[in-house]
Amino acid sequence: MEHSILLGMLAACAAATTIKWLLAREADHRRANAQTDELLRSNRALRMASRCRVALLHAGSAEEMMAAVCKAISEEGGYSLVWTGLSMAGSSRDLLASEIQGTPAGRFAAAAGGLQRGCSCEGIALDVMSDAKSRLRHGTSAEFGYPSVLALPLGSASGDAAPIGVLCVYSIAPCAFDSDDVQVLQELATDLALGLSNMHAARSRRAAEQASACHAQHDPATGLASRSLFNDRLRQALVAAERTGRKVAVLALSMDRYRGVKASLGADACSALLMHAASAMKSCLHEGDTVAHLLGNEFAVILSDLINDDDVLPVAGKLLEAIKAPMRWQDNIVNTTASIGIALMGEDGGEPSVMLRSANSAMAHAVGHGGNRFRFVAQEMNERASRMFALEAELRSALLHNEMVVHYQPRAALGDGCLTAAEALVRWQHPTRGLVPPAEFLPLAESSGLIVPLGAWVIREVCRQQRAWRDAGLPMVPVSINLSARQFREEGLVEHIEVTLEEYDVPSAMLSFEITESMVMEDLDDAVARMNELKAIGVKLSMDDFGTGHSSLARLRLLPLDQLKIDQSFVRQLGSEQADEAICRSIIDVGHNLNMQIVGVGVETLLQREWLRAHYCDEMQGCFFGRPMAAQDFAQLLAADRPRSNTMLPLWKAINYKV
Secondary structure (H helix, E strand, O other): HHHHHHOOOOHHHHHHHHHHHHHHHHHHHHHHHHHHHHHHHHHHOOOHHHHHHHHHHOOOOOOHHHHHHHHHHHHHHHOOOEEEEEEEOOOOEEEEEEEEEOOOOOOHHHHHHHHHEEOOOOOHHHHHHHHHOOEEEEEEOOOOHHHHHEEEEEOOOOOOOOOEEEEEEOOOOOOOOHHHHHHHHHHHHHHHHHHHHHHHHEEEEHHHHHHHHHHHHHHHOOEEEEEEHHHHHHHHHOOOOOOOOOEEEEEEEOOOOHHHHHHHOHHHHHHHHHEEEEEHHHHHOOOOEEEEEOOEEEEEEEEEEEHHHHHHHHHHHHHHHHOOOHHHHHEEEOOOOEEEEOOOOOOOHHHHHHHHHHHHHHHHHHHHHHOOEEEOOOOOHHHHHHHHHHHHHHHHHHHHHHOEEEEEEEEEEEEOOOOOEEEEEEEEEEEEOEEHHHHHHHHHHHOOOOHHHHHHHHHHHHHHHHHHHHOOOOOOOOEEEOOOHHHOOOOOOOHHHHHHHHOOOOHHHEEEEEEEHHHHHHHHHHHHHHHHHHHHHHOEEEEEEEEOOOHHHHHOOOOOOOEEEEEEHHOOOOOOOOOHHHHHHHHHHHHHHOOOEEEEEEOHHHHHHHHHHHHHOOEOOOOOOOOOOHHHHHHHHHHHHOOOOOOOOOOHHHHHOOO
């Protein structure tokens, strides 16, 4: 029995030892797991903090900074949802939720869209913003259905300044935030607030620097360029002109009645007058031009990218007219004029300071001659300007007194030489100078705006003449009319053509309108839309001088054209210049493949005609067949061609042309 008792005691001791060992081992295991968890937590916190600080250093904007920080906390910290809210301007109780990272759950899924637009500072966010301290909640009543929520203010480390927003972190695990987690996240919130504040300060500093630079480069009274900006842009314009071969002009301008207005109405009226002049001048200039207010009533203008010296004339005229517009000041109507001096690039070596000084000298001459005029540095330019303005006045008178006439240059089919069409060419029958060449008055009409009424008159005259030929029993042939760039863009062109065709009862197929490549290359979409409007009323469209512009095949196929006219510069060398022959062959092939008719322009010799006929060109126009002639002379051609069929197929279709 004693032996049994002894065995029992030994067994009990062994069991107690085993239990004690197991308990000790379990405690060691718990300590090891706790150390592992702590190490994992520390590593997670380090990764999260490191990634957040990298984001703070490299973010390019506040939005990018908040997005990167929220993403780092969500992904590296293992939290379910993270978002930042910034205080909305003028409100301490409204937040704009700027960034949301993670997978929304519970009530937050429905509220997420509203948070992105702006949400009320309710619950945790409101508490944090109002009390400027973190809020920690656990339990099922926490925000948006998450058991654990931590909201941290985005404020300074000292807590003196009001918070600029809030950082909210959500977890699906109960009691997810201990003191260490809160401390790490609080430090990140402080760093984020500091980063946002620094970025805002840098943005404000850049805005102030830009405002200061803008103030230094612009006149505060008028908002125009200052003298320093004027000089800088003039140097740039001169360098660009040397590279491109274009021209630059400097205009010095002064207000003729400035001192009188100041003496009678005061300084405020003069300030209003300067603003009036600034607005008037800007309305006359292109986007690339510069107008500056230098001192008092003195202005300066840079006209860049001019093709030739004469291009400055219409601009100077527009400036004078614009400034003459009356200005209302309180109960007074103020009328004033301006004096302009013009210096052209090359007259004084192209130095900015010399050009401005020369323009001021020319302006003084304009003032000395009574004002309300402009003067050039070179006397020959003044004489030329006088002639140009006199010619413009005569041209206006010519339109009123029916001095314009239309001549017609015939076109012929290369297959049989029959008359097929004509081109209308406007001429000026001057009462004393005789027939004025188009090269003398058409550029002036274009620059002065007279090209629009002149073009409208040509359309009416062609339709009237078509009706007169038909009433005389003559066959009708299509007549083509050249459209200027300004006329092509003019609103109401299509309506004017429709009304004129109806008035004279002329079929729309008897009119064709010629445009150039440059007219459609400036704005292809707008040009195609305008061409389609013309095509919709039944008229034909032709591209003149094809091959001299910058058309590409990709653009050409988009244009609703009926005809291509090979420029005469290529036709002139046919039979002797292989390069021109290759270009003509290509134009003919491309045009036919696009179902267009091809016309060779400027045909003057038998060799040129035979070359075009041998290569299946459809029609020819030039002195070889007929020069431009008056309407009565063209009527004789129509009478001689009376038996011709108007339905003859083009040569390239009739002979089964193959590419």
